[in-house]
Amino acid sequence: MYALAFWKNWPLKDRWYLGVLAAAGCLAISLFWLHYSQNPAPAIEWEHYQQLQTNEVTTRSFSVGLLEVPVKADNLFVFETQAGSSLTVAPLPAYGSLILFLFSVSILLALVTTLSRLWFLAGMLAFSLLIVSLGLEATEILEQTNKYPSWVLLFVLICVCYYFHAFAAHVSFYVRWVAIIIVFAIAGLCISWLATVQVPFLHLAAHSYTASVAITIIFILLVGHEIPATFITLLTQGTRQTKSLQHFLLLSAFYLLNLLLAYAREIGYLTWNIWTVNAYFLLVLSTVVGLWGFLQRQRQGDTLFADETLATWFYLALAIIAFATLSTLLASDNENATDVLHDIIMYSHLGYGIIFIFYVIANFGPMLMQNLQVHKVLYKPNIMHFVTFRIMGFITCIAFMFFDTSYGTLVNQLYASYYNAQGDVYYYLGADKTAEAYYNKSVFYRNQNHHAHYALASIQESRLEPTQQKNELASICVSSPSEYAYVNLSTLLREGNEPYQALFLLNKAHKKFPQSGAVQNALGITYAQLNVSDSALLSFQAARQDAIFKTEAETNLLAASAKFKIKFPADSLLQLLGANQEGALANAMALANLQQIPINKEYVPSADTLWTPKRVTYLCNYLINRAPHVDTTLLSTLVEIARKPVNEFYTEAIIVAAAHAYYAQGSVKKAMDLTREMAFASGRGRYYSLLATWLLEQGNASVAARYFEIAKEKKVAHSLLYEALAYTEADSLNLAKPLWDSLLVSGDKTDSTFARTLLPALTTKTPATLTDTEKYWYCRYRVPLSDSARFFSIVRSFSNPDLRTRALLEASKKWYRQDEPEIAAMYLNRIEAPPATSALGADLLLTRLFLLAKLNPEAFRKQNLASVSELIQTYPNEITLLTGWQTPGNHGEQAARYEHLAYANIYFEDGLIAAADYFANTGTDRLKPYTILMSGLIAIPNSIKLLKAHIRYAAQIGFNEQAQQSLDKLKSLIAPRTFNRFIQANPDIFSIED
CATH class of the missing domain: 1.20.120 (Four Helix Bundle (Hemerythrin (Met), subunit A))
Structure with missing residues (x-):
């Protein structure tokens, strides 16, 4: 190296051309490193898949008498799997x-x-x-x-x-x-x-494969000695150097030792896990320093070219071809050729490196001992000529090759790579048969041929031939194993209902690739399929150590936690993992839904309206977990997006989850409409069961029974029990009793036990012989509401104060629904024992407030409603109405409040009547209050309160015929004395009939 900037004195056009070639060389080297870092991509890449799984969770429950009826929701969790792509x-x-x-x-x-x-x-x-x-x-x-x-x-x-x-x-x-x-x-x-x-x-x-590989080999051999030659230049170009020979020998010994260790590991002689220099790095380094070395030979007369610029063009052209060739081979994952070239790099640097040391010692040993500037005459030998060095170096390379392998093996590998390249062209064109022939010929030359076997497996996959695909992947696992082959073969085995064979295969893969996150993740998926919870969780935890698969592993770890219903709190687990990706959040919410724990995480928006399984899992679980708090605008937006054709597969899940959120916020009608739509569209029994459950909670037991019957026909668990209960609640004992008899012989012990508890109360004629629990049911279903003496007589016989409280509270609520608040209050005043449960206490408090509002509005307005504000998640519409009665607020607030009550829940009589009254007094649309009342009567045709309100308003706006129809119906539903009292209370509308 006479000068680092050797081009300084060149003509301008030569310097420009050097810049062009240098840029092309840098591009080739950059592409080489890019494809080296991405290998085997883009030929083979990890494809990521999301697998939805569903289980039902109880979001909450409500009481029908002493029976807790669960409200079920679909709880989604998503597993993320990966598989090697088809050859690209x-x-x-x-x-x-x-x-x-x-x-x-x-x-x-x-x-x-x-x-x-x-x-x-x-x-x-x-x-x-x-x-x-x-x-x-x-x-x-x-x-x-x-x-x-x-x-x-x-x-x-x-x-x-x-x-x-x-x-x-x-x-x-x-x-x-x-x-x-x-x-x-x-x-x-x-x-x-x-x-x-x-x-x-x-x-x-x-x-061009043949020529480019041949030129690449020539170039590798050409630069094999350049690193030791650089040692000479660096050590001898100064004017005050000392101990040049010792320094040269020390550097060369360290260099060759590293090469020998790398070679020993390459041939399997050493299995030490030690760092050795990368062969490709050696090639790049040799290429860079070799440019100065090649020009040094030119200046010292050892070259074909008369001008150093031409020598530079020659060297750079060879370098560009070499790295472009390596780049293409890595991009196509043509591993047989890259293996050969990798080995030749090792042979070249070892063989030429060793002989070059002898060349230097033989020719320039005395000069080095005298610390002379040997680099100036490095290629002017006087004992061992440079051609001799080349021949001996080549022979040494051949010796290293024969010690490692055979000439025939390398040639066969190159032949196999050539046919792989030909097969790739026809595979790209879709000519599978021709491509298959080339790949089979490649396998003929080299069976340890990942590229050919993988391509053949991809062809068999496109032909839907899983058996042949398994054979090709199995050949890879035996001859040239890779993570892609192991994972793909295990996936085929799992899908073929052979999970234990997949587990055995993946355990072998784990021994071969102990740090592979893909293998660990696949192991976790397989263990999860086999319901081996501990091993699945441990495998996913191990997969988290691989940065590439960390996100998928965390998603799967939480999915497995949800699948196996672990007890560790979901919010704490999410915080412990530190995961904030959508998949992890979705599965954490699935676990939280199982544990009935709210996750206080902000909603994660997405501008993409094309949903993935992971996104759908997040949305569904978020809507279930945060149901009372989801913004209604977000709900309507999600329902709108779910109806798009591109999201057709997920429409049901999202809309039903949104229905749960609507219901939790008091929009019962909207929730039922959406669920009914999905039930009719899909025919799924669990949607009919959900509708029936909601209807039962809203007091429409007769319609609920019919929906439970449909769910029973669709084999939904416990539907027979709830159908019998609904008919009993609807006072249809003639329809309920055969169902209770069927439950006695049911295979479900819980259902049959409950039937045995309830049937005596439905069939006995002597309630005195019943237990307290049976007496409670007897009062609920057998004692007429008007027979208060009998009711009080039985209730007083209860030894359990909680049952007495329940019976009185339920009777009070029935009288309140009959629009008899005075009688309801009288029943409520007989309660002495405090409620045994918080739910019963909340129900009692709410009933008292409604009665107080009806009987003594002034006293009601003085009440502090802070104690019931916490109940808004359980009774959203009731608390809204009570708040409106107590603190009307400004006109805008009141209008919004009653607009909600008018359409939210058509089974909430007080809310409908209050909304109708508000709009009758403040609005100009005279039909709006009438429509509100009619919507309630359609849902609850025998509602005493709604009939009375309808009669009053219909008569007021001149709908006399409709008012008379409602009046006739009311007369058939209540006692004559009560009816006359209603007439007397409205003298401006009716005349009293004797």
């Missing part, structure tokens, strides 16, 4: 490599024309072989499948090159290069226009 042939790296290859060949051909006659003839012979190897016949120019196109191109180029060599020797290199580039461009245009095959340049790229 990416033409872009191949085209890029072909361009760099032809660009460099044009430079080499221009350089050949500057050589002496002997070297010119040798160069043209090599170039002729290169043109023939390109296989222009594969492009079928003008449908020609012979060598004529190759001969024509070769003839034109030989004529051009001979002209410059023999008749225009004075012409500059750049003119020669441009002329050759023009010929190449014309040839490219002819191929583009006249070729009859698809992607002709992809065929050329595949056929």
Whole structure:
């Protein structure tokens, strides 16, 4: 290295051209490192899949007498799996490599024309072989499948090159290069226009394999000694160096020791887990320092070229071809060729490195001992000539090769890679049969052939031949194992209902790839399928250590926690993991829903309206977990997006989850409408069961019974029990008793036990013989509401004060629904024992407040409602109405409050009547209050309160016929004395009839 910036004194055009070649070389090296870091991508990449699983959870429950009726919701959790993609042939790296290859060949051909006659003839012979190897016949120019196109191109180029060599020797290199580039461009245009095959340049790229690999091997051998040569230059270029020989030997010994350790690990002689230098890094380093070394030989007379600029172009052209070739081989995951080239790099640096040390000692040992500037005469030997060094170095490389493997093995690997490249072209074109033939020929030359077997597995997958696909993947696992093959084969085994074989295979994979997150994740999925909870959780935890699969592992860890219903609090687990990705949040909420724990996390918005399983899982679980707090605008938006055709697969799940949120916020009608729509559209029994449950909670037991009957026909668990209960609640004992009898012989012990408890109360004629629990049921279903003496007599006989409280409270509520608040209050005043449960206490408090509001409004307005504000999540509409009665607020607040009550719950009589009254007094639309009342009567046709309100308002607006119809119905439902009292209370509308 006489000067680092050797180009300083070059003409401007040479410096510009050097810049172009340096940029091309940097591009080739950058592409090489890019594809090295991504290998085996883009040929094989991890494809990520999301698998939805569902279980039912109890979001809450409500009491029907002493029976807790659960409200069920679909709880989703998502597992994220990965699989190796089908083989992908990416033409872009191949085209890029072909361009760099032809660009460099044009430079080499221009350089050949500057050589002496002997070297010119040798160069043209090599170039002729290169043109023939390109296989222009594969492009079928003008449908020609012979060598004529190759001969024509070769003839034109030989004529051009001979002209410059023999008749225009004075012409500059750049003119020669441009002329050759023009010929190449014309040839490219002819191929583009006249070729009859698809992607002709992809065929050329595949056929350039032979020449490009040969040039790459030559270049690797050319730079094999450059690192020790650089040691000499660095150690001897100063003027005050000391102990040059010792320093050189020490550096060389360290360098060669590292190479020997790497070689020993490569051939399997050592299994130590120690760091050794990367062979490709050595090649890049040798390439960079080799440019100065090559010019050093040029200046010392050991070169073919008369000018150092031409030597530079030659060296850089070879380097560009070498790295472009390596880049393409890595991008296509053609591992047999890369393995060979990797080994040759090791052989080259070892063989030429060792012999170069002897070359230096033999020729310049005394000079080094005298600390002279040996680098100035490094390529002017006087004992061992440089050609001798080259021959001996090559022999040493061959020796290392034979110690590692055999010549035939390397050749077979190169043949196998060639046929892989050919197969890739036809695989890209979709010509599976031709591609399969090439891949099989590749396997013939080298069975340890990941690329060919993987391609064959991809072809079998496209043909829906899982057995043949398994065979190809199994061949990879035996001969050239990879994570992709193990994971894909285990997936096929799991899908084929062979989970234990998949588990055995993945355990082998774990031994082979102990740090692989993909293998650990697949192990966790398999353990989860086998319901081995501890091993599944441990596998997912181990997969978290792999940064690439950390997110998927955390998602799966929480999914498995939900699947196996672990007891550790979901919010604490989420905080412990530190996971904030959507999948982890979705599964954490699934676990929280199981544990009935709210997760106080802000909603994670997304602008994408095309939903993934992970997104749907998050949305559904969020809507269930945060049901009382979800913004209604968000709910309507989600329902709208769910109805889009692109989300058709997820429509049911999202809409039913949104219905749960609507119900929790008091929008019962909206919730039931959405659920009813999904039930009718899908026919799923659990949706009918959900509708029936809500109807039972709202007091519409007769309709609930019919929905439970549909759910029973669709095999929904416990539907028979709830159908019997609903008919009993609806006072249809003649329909309920056969169902209770069926439950006695039910296979479900819980259902049959409850039936045995209830049946005596429904059938006995002597309640005195019943237990307290049976007496409670007897009072609920057998004692008429008007028979207060009998009711009080039985209640007083209760030894359990809590049952007495329940019975009195329920009787009070029944009288309140009959619009008899005085009688209801009288029943309530008989309660002495405090409620045993918080739910019963809340119900009692709420009933008292409603009675107080009806009987003594002034006293009600003085009440502090802070104690009941916490109940808004359980009784949203009731608390809204009570708040409106006590603190009316401004007109806007009142209007919004009653607008909600008017349409939220058509089973909430007080809310409908209050809304109708408000709009009758403040609005101009006279039909709106009437419509509100009619909506309630359609849902509850026998509602005493709604009938009275309807009669009053219909008469007020002149709908006399409708008022009379309601009056007749009311008369049939209540006692004459009560009816006359109603007439007397409205003298401006009715006349008293005796």
